[in-house]
Structure formats: structure tokens, C-alpha cells
Amino acid sequence: MAGAAITLAGVSKTYDNGLLALQPTDLAIGAGEFITIVGPSGCGKSTLLRIVAGLVPASTGRCDRAAEVETGFVFQEAALLPWRTVQKNAELLMELEGYPAADCTARAREALATVGLAGFEKSYPHELSGGMRMRLSLARALALRPGVLLLDEPLAAVDELTRDILQEELSAVWREAGFTAMMVTHNVHEAAYLSTRVVVMSARPGRVREVIEVPFAFPRPAELRATPEFAALTGRVTAALRRPETDEVVA
Numbered sequence: 001m002a003g004a005a006i007t008l009a010g011v012s013k014t015y016d017n018g019l020l021a022l023q024p025t026d027l028a029i030g031a032g033e034f035i036t037i038v039g040p041s042g043c044g045k046s047t048l049l050r051i052v053a054g055l056v057p058a059s060t061g062r063c064d065r066a067a068e069v070e071t072g073f074v075f076q077e078a079a080l081l082p083w084r085t086v087q088k089n090a091e092l093l094m095e096l097e098g099y100p101a102a103d104c105t106a107r108a109r110e111a112l113a114t115v116g117l118a119g120f121e122k123s124y125p126h127e128l129s130g131g132m133r134m135r136l137s138l139a140r141a142l143a144l145r146p147g148v149l150l151l152d153e154p155l156a157a158v159d160e161l162t163r164d165i166l167q168e169e170l171s172a173v174w175r176e177a178g179f180t181a182m183m184v185t186h187n188v189h190e191a192a193y194l195s196t197r198v199v200v201m202s203a204r205p206g207r208v209r210e211v212i213e214v215p216f217a218f219p220r221p222a223e224l225r226a227t228p229e230f231a232a233l234t235g236r237v238t239a240a241l242r243r244p245e246t247d248e249v250v251a
């Protein structure tokens, strides 16, 4: 499934309690891009993702897709059903969307193989490591063959070594499947490794401070992380995050 371009125009969010969570945001994301979003806690990153997912309505503005595509969502908590096997968890979203049972079975199996969980179909979530549960959560979204994949801090709870490996796998899956990805992360290294562009947000009420191009070619070797160019890029992202609010040029 090819990725769909996403255009945000003046998208803002004020929750029902009056809290302004996201200031008007413009962002044009190309088909097949991998965008990461970094910013302080509570700045509206999850809100932005939920608006793109259609899980919450925007208060102002529009979020448009270039094509009708499935949207996959991966959360930090893998949110698996403990009484269902790995295979049945991977089928869940397709099942909820009413796909024929044979398609659910075949596509879930394929997605599990993609994330390295072939052979674990009959296991239960409690039998999996944290990294494997995250792979399963990813497989469940991939089974939909999404044109847009939204990831909200999916790797925040896994240890550092596993996190590096999962980043490499996620990057490979993205390149192969071609979906457009938007991922929230707290980790500037993760942002630099995975993305085509990093969106840096200000503290609440969040707005886009800076969009930083990541120039490294794909596929990106694991060793990229040890290069001076990579350190320079993560340094730029960190500096953009830390820049005092008083320096802001508010239009």
C-alpha cells in the first residue's frame, strides 16, 4: 500500500474544558515520508496524532489526505488482548473492520512474519518480551496495509539496545511497505535515525517551532549513529528544543 500525503492547515485543538492544547498548525507531509515529532511533555503531540487519526476532532482547520487509505495506530502501551493468541491479536483490527476471516488470517500471518514473530502465532502476550509485544502491536497495524501509520512513543518503554534494533526494523518495514509515517518520540537519536524530517514543537500550547530536514540516505546503517554528522543533527534538534521561548518569533 503506497503512502498518502497529509496536509494540515490551521489545525488547532481546544479541549472541552477550555484547555488550548495545540495552536494552529500547518504541516505538509509528503507521501511516504517518515515524520517524527518531538517536544516537551504536554505540548500536544498526542493530540496532533489523534487529530490525524480522526480519533478527536480538530477545533479549527483541516487535515486532508491525498488518498483514501487505512490508518494504523501504534501506542506506547502495546494494548494487546491477553486472552487472545498472538495470531488473534494481529487479526484484531482487520476483524473489527469487517474483513473476511480468510484475509484476516493470511494478512496477520504475513505481518507477523514481517516483524519477526513467525513461529509465535499460538503464544499469548504474557509469554512475549516487551520488544516482542511492541512487534506484535506493529504487526496488528501493518495487517491493515496502512497508507498512514501513526506511532505514539512506541519504543519509550523498551530497553536501549532493543530500541536500536526495533528502530532498524521499523525503518526497514517502512521502506518496504511505503506508508507515510508520523511518530512521536522523546528521543532525539530515534528521531534523527528514523525520519526524513523532525518536527520540533514548543511547550504547551504547542506549536511547530522548527522543521529539521534529516539528510541521511536510506537504508541507514546502524553505524550512522556513531558519526559526527549524526551527532551534529541530534545537536540541532536538541538546540531547537531548548531554545528559550523568549526567542520565539510569533507571527
Ligand SMILES: Nc1ncnc2c1ncn2[C@@H]1O[C@H](COP(=O)(O)OP(=O)(O)O)[C@@H](O)[C@H]1O
Pocket: 015, 016, 017, 019, 020, 021, 039, 040, 041, 042, 043, 044, 045, 046, 047, 048, 204
Ligand atoms: N481529553 C482531554 N481533555 C482535556 N485535556 C486534555 C485531553 N487530552 C489531553 N489534554 C491536555 O492537552 C495537553 C496536551 O496533551 P497531549 O497531546 O497528550 O500532550 P503530549 O502528547 O505532547 O504529552 C495536556 O495539557 C493534556 O493534559
Ligand SMILES: [Mg+2]
Pocket: 045, 046, 047, 152
Ligand atoms: Mg503524548
